[in-house]
Amino acid sequence: MSAAQAYRSKAIGALTNEIGVYALCDLDGQPIYVGQSVDGIRTRVRRHLTSARSDVIANRQIDVWEIAYVWAWPVAEVVDVQPLEDAVFRHFDAEQPLMNGKSLGGTGEMFDWPEKQQVQVIEEADRQLRLDPAQRLPRQIQQYNLLVDYILTVKDAAHLKRSLEAHFQRLVKYHQTFL
Secondary structure (H helix, E strand, O other): OOOOEEEOOOOOOOOOOOOOOEEOOOOOOOOOEEEEOOHHHHHHHHHEEEEOOHHHOOOOOOOHOOOOOEEEOOOEEEHHHHHHHHHHHHHHHHHHHOOOOOOOOOOOOOOOOOOOOEEEOOOHHHHHOOOOHHHHHHHHHHHHHHHHHHHHHHHHHHHHHHHHHHHHHHHHHHHHOOO
């Protein structure tokens, strides 16, 4: 196991394993994916970040290289998970479109969110290196191309095209930073 993998594994181990909602956040600390887990946040996030049984990874919707932080909101009851996920999704999707692809339902009802746990899953020195537009732009181009290819050859679905649009907006941002 590399030092980077060991760091990530230890950081994920610090996440709560209660049920709840989580956000995978990019190198800038901006949420790019919001999900829920009724079998433990740590368990679900570990599956995402190791690409083991994660549709969002398999569908090329997110690039794990870009994930620097995980935010978690544990809840006491399973019935609280969906309304919280709806609220978190709507809040962050309004700021910058999320890579989820699928838009969540729900009323968008606002309520007090539980206390947030934040864990950095890559070392700070590595995060700073990855912020370099000369590294980030080619990665985003590659991820965009992977998702286009997936849509053309495997599954042409509206939720994947919504995710592609979110990638395109990020690509434009990284392009501007590169210039």
